[in-house]
Amino acid sequence: xxxxxxxxxxxxxxxxxxxxxxxxxxxxxxxxxxxxxxxxxxxxxxxxxxxxxxxxxxxxxxxxxxxxxxxxxxxxxxxxxxxxxxxxxxxxxxxxxxxxxxxxxxxxxxxxxxxxxxxxxxxxxxxxxxxxxxxxxxxxxxxxxxxxxxxxxxxxxxxxxxxxxxxxxxxxxxxxxxx
Amino acid sequence: xxxxxxxxxxxxxxxxxxxxxxxxxxxxxxxxxxxxxxxxxxxxxxxxxxxxxxxxxxxxxxxxxxxxxxxxxxxxxxxxxxxxxxxxxxxxxxxxxxxxxxxxxxxxxxxxxxxxxxxxxxxxxxxxxxxxxxxxxxxxxxxxxxxxxxxxxxxxxxxxxxxxxxxxxxxxxxxxxxxxxxxxxxxxxxxxxxxxxxxxxxxxxxxxxxxxxxxxxxxxxxxxxxxxxxxxxxxxxxxxxxxxxxxxxxxxxxxxxxxxxxxxxxxxxxxxxxxxxxxxxxxxxxxxxxxxxxxxxxxxxxxxxxxxxxxxxxxxxxxxxxxxxxxxxxxxxxxxxxxxxxxxxxxxxxxxxxxxxxxxxxxxxxxxxxxxxxxxxxxxxxxxxxxxxxxxxxxxxxxxxxxxxxxxxxxxxxxxxxxxxxxxxxxxxxxxxxxxxxxxxxxxxxxxxxxxxxxxxxxxxxxxx
Numbered sequence: 074x075x076x077x078x079x080x081x082x083x084x085x086x087x088x089x090x091x092x093x094x095x096x097x098x099x100x101x102x103x104x105x106x107x108x109x110x111x112x113x114x115x116x117x118x119x120x121x122x123x124x125x126x127x128x129x130x131x132x133x134x135x136x137x138x139x140x141x142x143x144x145x146x147x148x149x150x151x152x153x154x155x156x157x158x159x160x161x162x163x164x165x166x167x168x169x170x171x172x173x174x175x176x177x178x179x180x181x182x183x184x185x186x187x188x189x190x191x192x193x194x195x196x197x198x199x200x201x202x203x204x205x206x207x208x209x210x211x212x213x214x215x216x217x218x219x220x221x222x223x224x225x226x227x228x229x230x231x232x233x234x235x236x237x238x239x240x241x242x243x244x245x246x247x248x249x250x251x252x
Numbered sequence: 253x254x255x256x257x258x259x260x261x262x263x264x265x266x267x268x269x270x271x272x273x274x275x276x277x278x279x280x281x282x283x284x285x286x287x288x289x290x291x292x293x294x295x296x297x298x299x300x301x302x303x304x305x306x307x308x309x310x311x312x313x314x315x316x317x318x319x320x321x322x323x324x325x326x327x328x329x330x331x332x333x334x335x336x337x338x339x340x341x342x343x344x345x346x347x348x349x350x351x352x353x354x355x356x357x358x359x360x361x362x363x364x365x366x367x368x369x370x371x372x373x374x375x376x377x378x379x380x381x382x383x384x385x386x387x388x389x390x391x392x393x394x395x396x397x398x399x400x401x402x403x404x405x406x407x408x409x410x411x412x413x414x415x416x417x418x419x420x421x422x423x424x425x426x427x428x429x430x431x432x433x434x435x436x437x438x439x440x441x442x443x444x445x446x447x448x449x450x451x452x453x454x455x456x457x458x459x460x461x462x463x464x465x466x467x468x469x470x471x472x473x474x475x476x477x478x479x480x481x482x483x484x485x486x487x488x489x490x491x492x493x494x495x496x497x498x499x500x501x502x503x504x505x506x507x508x509x510x511x512x513x514x515x516x517x518x519x520x521x522x523x524x525x526x527x528x529x530x531x532x533x534x535x536x537x538x539x540x541x542x543x544x545x546x547x548x549x550x551x552x553x554x555x556x557x558x559x560x561x562x563x564x565x566x567x568x569x570x571x572x573x574x575x576x577x578x579x580x581x582x583x584x585x586x587x588x589x590x591x592x593x594x595x596x597x598x599x600x601x602x603x604x605x606x607x608x609x610x611x612x613x614x615x616x617x618x619x620x621x622x623x624x625x626x627x628x629x630x631x632x633x634x635x636x637x638x639x640x641x642x643x644x645x646x647x648x649x650x651x652x653x654x655x656x657x658x659x660x661x662x663x664x665x666x667x668x669x670x671x672x673x674x675x676x677x678x679x680x681x682x683x684x685x686x687x688x689x690x691x692x693x694x695x696x697x698x699x700x701x702x703x704x705x706x707x708x709x710x711x712x713x714x715x716x717x
Binding site: 094130191211 | 474
C-alpha cells in the first residue's frame with residue numbers, strides 16, 4: 074500500500090437495486106468512465122443505466138463455432154478419405170450425412186469453450202487478487218450490498234469531489250479504498 | 253391496463269419472509285455447519301457400494317466379459333441398459349438448466365444447480381459402462397481419433413462413434429455450464445466462510461469474481477449462450493444414443509420413432525430422479541421455502557407430459573410393426589408383450605404408463621409422499637424400458653435356432669448397484685462442500701431484485717426500466 078494521496082477508488086453503498094440503478098445513471102451522466110456497480114445478482118437495465126456497450130462475447134463464440142465446424146469436418150474427411158480410406162458396406166468414403174453428428178458435437182464443444190473462456194477473458198479473470206478487495210465492506214456485494222466504485226484512474230476523479238458527489242446522489246456509506 | 257383484462261399473479265417463487273441476506277445465510281450456511289451424522293452414514297454406505305463397483309470392474313477386466321451373463325445372441329444387456337438409463341437421467345438436469353432458462357421459467361432457479369450436479373454425476377456413471385463393456389479397457393483410447401503407430405482411425409460412419417463424441421461433449425459442456433453458474437456463489441462462499449484455508453480454496457475457485465456489473469454483463473451473455481448451446485446438445489445426445497439401436501437392422505430396434513421417444517423417456521426418468529433427490533434434500537436441509545410444493549407440482553406436470561409421450565410411443569411401435577407389414581417386426585413386438593420377457597414388458601407398462609396417471613389430479617401432484625414413491629417407480633420402469641428394448645430384440649431375432657435367453661450374473665447386478673455408490677459419493681460431496689442452490693439466481697427471481705419494486709413501494713413515479 075502506497076501513500077494516502079493516491080487511493081485506488083471511492084466506494085459508495087446504496088440501499089437497494091433501484092437506488093443503485095438511479096445512481097449509476099447519474100454517475101454515467103456526470104461523465105465518469107472508470108466505474109462499476111457491484112451487486113449480488115445481475116440487475117436488469119443496469120447496462121443501459123451505466124451506458125455499457127453490448128458484450129462482445131457472441132463474436133468470440135461464433136469464431137469458435139466456425140473453427141469447430143471446419144475442424145470437425147476436416148477431421149472426418151481427412152481420416153475417412155485420406156489417412157485411412159476403408160470400404161464399409163458399400164458406403165462412399167466421403168459419406169457426409171454420417172459426418173453430421175460428430176461435426177455438430179465438435180461445434181458445440183468448441184463454442185462452449187469459447188463462451189466459457191471468452192467470458193473469463195473479457196472479465197479479466199481469473200485473478201488471485203482484485204484491488205477492490207482492499208475494502209472489507211465490498212464482501213457484502215456477494216450477499217446483500219449494492220455498491221458503486223469510481224476508480225482513481227478516471228480523468229474526472231478527485232477523492233473529495235467524487236465522494237461528495239456520490240453522497241449527493243444517495244449513497245448510504247462512503248469509503249476510500251487504498252491502492 | 254384496460255378494465256376488462258386481468259393478469260393472474262404468479263405464485264411467489266420463494267416462500268417465507270426472506271430478504272437477500274437470509275437467502276445467503278440459508279444456503280451458504282449448509283457447507284459451513286458441522287457435518288451431520290446422517291451424512292457420514294450415507295457417505296459410508298456410498299463408499300462401500302463404490303468399492304463394490306470398483307471390485308466388480310477389476311474382476312471384469314481381470315477375467316473378461318464372460319463374468320457377465322452375456323451370451324450369443326445377447327451381446328448387449330445390463331451394460332448398455334445401465335448406460336442408456338444413466339445418460340437419460342442426466343438429461344433432466346440440462347433440460348432444467350438450459351431449456352427452462354431459455355423459456356424464462358423462473359422456478360428453475362431453485363433446482364438447477366442441484367439438477368446439473370446430478371447430470372454430471374449421472375453421465376459419469378453412464379460413461380463407465382461403454383468403457384468397460386469393450387472388455388479390453390486398456391485399449392479404450394482407440395475410440396478417440398488419436399494418431400497411433402498402426403495409423404488407424406475410428407470409423408466415423410458408426411453411430412457408436414457418434415455416441416462417444418456426443419456423450420463426451422455432453423459431459424464437458426454440462427460441467428462448464430455448471431461451473432459458470434457456480435462462480436458467483438463460490439465468491440459468496442469466499443466472503444462468508446471463516447476458516448483461512450476454506451476461504452482460500454473457495455477464493456481460488458471463485459477466480460476473483462467481484463460481482464461488478466461489467467462482469468455480470470459478460471456472465472449473463474455467456475450463460476445464455478451456454479444454455480443455447482446445451483439445448484440442441486441435450487436433444488442430440490439421446491437422439492444419438494438411440495441411433496446406436498435405430499441404425500442397426502435388428503427387429504425392434506430399426507425404427508425411426510426412436511430419437512424423440514428416447515429423448516422424452518430421458519426427460520421423464522430424469523425428472524423423476526431430480527424429484528427423488530430433491531424431496532429428501534429439502535426435508536433434511538429445511539429448504540422448503542425455496543424448493544416449494546409448487547416446484548414439485550410443476551415437475552409432476554412435466555412427468556405427466558413426458559410419460560404420456562412415452563406411452564404414446566409404446567402404442568405407436570406396435571401400430572407401425574403391424575402397419576409396416578414386416579413379419580419380423582410384428583413378431584418382435586408381440587414377443588415383447590407375450591414372449592419370455594413379458595414380465596419385464598408389463599413392469600415397464602405399469603411403471604411408465606399407468607403410474608404417472610395419478611398426476612392428472614392436482615391433489616396427487618402436490619402430495620409429497622406419493623410423488624416420492626412414484627418417482628422411484630418411474631425410474632424402475634425406465635430401467636425396464638431400456639432392458640426390454642436392448643435384450644428382447646437381441647434374444648429372439650430372426651432364426652429360431654439362434655434364439656437365446658439372458659440372465660444376469662452377480663457381477664452384472666453388483667456393478668449396477670455399485671454405480672449408485674459412485675453417484676451418491678459424488679453427490680454427497682457436492683451437497684457438503686458447494687452451495688446446492690444458486691444463491692445469485694434465487695435472489696434474482698425475488699421481487700426485491702427488480703428496481704420497479706422499490707419505485708412503486710416508495711410512491712415514486714413509475715419509470716420504465
